[in-house]
Amino acid sequence: MTTLNHYHYKRLQEFCSSVFVKAGVEKEQADIVAASLVQADLRGVDSHGVVRTAIYLKRVEQKMINPKAKIRIEKEDESTALIDGCNHFGAVVGDKALKLAMKKAKANGVGMVGVKNSNHFGTGAFYALRGLKEDLVTIVMSNASQTMPPTGGIKPFIGTNPLAVGIPCGECEPFLLDMATSVVARGKIIVAAQKGEAIPHGWAIDKNGKSTTNAEEALKGSVLPLGGPKGYGISMFIDIFSGVLTGAGFGKYVNNMYENWKAPQNVGHFFITIDVNKFMDIKTFKHRMDLYIRDIKTEPKAEDVEEIFIPGEMESRRSEQRKKNGINLSQNVQRELTNIGMKYGVSLKDALMLNHNTEGKGV
The missing domain is CATH 3.30.1370.60 (Malate/L-lactate/L-sulpholactate dehydrogenase, NADPH binding domain)
Structure with a gap:
């Protein structure tokens, strides 16, 4: 069921590209960066998706990236x-x-x-x-x-x-x-910290080398x-x-x-x-x-396993689902992108699935 936090992947990509262009990036290059971010979200690697838009822009603004x-x-x-x-x-x-x-x-x-x-x-x-x-x-x-x-x-x-x-x-x-x-990409711990969620044992240690389930403490320490x-x-x-x-x-x-x-x-x-x-x-x-x-x-499966997957197969299926049903962005990411859009004069709302009568339809 599509809700108000589901975004059409092509229009979300257009949004990201537009803000990069407004920040001084050439259109062709802005399209590449935006495509990279949105494809990560499509495949379910949300830690490397549009959540990174803000830090990329900040590094451009602080002259830590040279788009020219x-x-x-x-x-x-x-x-x-x-x-x-x-x-x-x-x-x-x-x-x-x-x-x-x-x-x-x-x-x-x-x-x-x-x-x-x-x-x-x-x-x-x-x-x-x-x-x-x-x-x-x-x-x-x-x-x-x-x-x-x-x-x-x-x-x-x-x-x-x-x-x-x-x-x-x-x-x-x-x-x-x-x-x-x-064990896990650090980006997933960053996302957990943003959501105020705990992380599983074995993902990380704190600054003293002790195992931790606290995402904030893990970010001060190390992933394993x-x-x-x-x-x-x-x-x-x-x-x-x-x-x-x-x-x-x-x-x-x-x-x-x-x-x-x-x-x-x-x-x-x-x-x-x-x-x-x-x-x-x-x-x-x-x-x-x-x-x-x-x-x-076709190998014999364990008792609780319905299907054996090969690397990349689940991500490919998830990508097709999200192309059809939209990319679900957290409230924090929506808020951050909305603020970015306001700064650069680009509307995130234009990327919403429901605004374009695409609910439940393919592209």
Whole structure:
């Protein structure tokens, strides 16, 4: 049942793009940032959705992001490149890097593009999905500011550095893994704190290294690595690829988006795209992937399990549901976006489902 806090995804994207344009971002680039945010909400990753609009705008206003920067390719050969994001929006820098990686993969079999001097780039799925549309295996990595301790430590040192992997299929839903290397993305704890909700045991520790269910105390402490030393190790390798190898910040040298107002973030990303045709015909590969996935989904299920899912499948279904029924925004997010809209002369109400007679209908 659609209610007054459900928003049409296309009009919500238009709203976000419009406020970025009013803040001085070029329309084409504002569209990329807005699409990144709204796609996260569609897939149910609300911590990386339009809730981030305010912090992005604040960093532009405080000159911590430069939307007028000229992104440049610093080094390049047939299969690799290094891009200097020049402190532009992470999604805009990521868009350029992905396009270059895909171009190189189609020409030479593989494309590997590293990025330095960037900012928070949204979800890895935003890029992996686009690689999938081109029938490319797509691997996306990014580092982040310190929110997680090394295993055995209590002080944040490394980011919840995300990893996304997209692999094309034929008739089946594509494989799309998109994960943080912590037990949970820090953004979910931020959302819980905004709502005044407790968090589960095992998500985080407080500043003294003690387990906590208090979201506010968790934000003062650290989120924990997924699987202990395994998540810590994966986060390190992503940081090495995205930060050490590219010349971006790494470890404690990546600046916090919410807390550091003296210097840019200097986030690093790494994109790898692979042309399946260099190994086998894409149709054969997709057929083999379909067989693989169907075999998994027909495996015997546990007593309380109705269906076995592959990575990305639930998010894809949720996206289709939200395209039809609208994106549900919390009261806090609605209030924040309404205030932003008033500041820039853009109405959030125009994005409401009911205002456009779209209740219960597709798009």
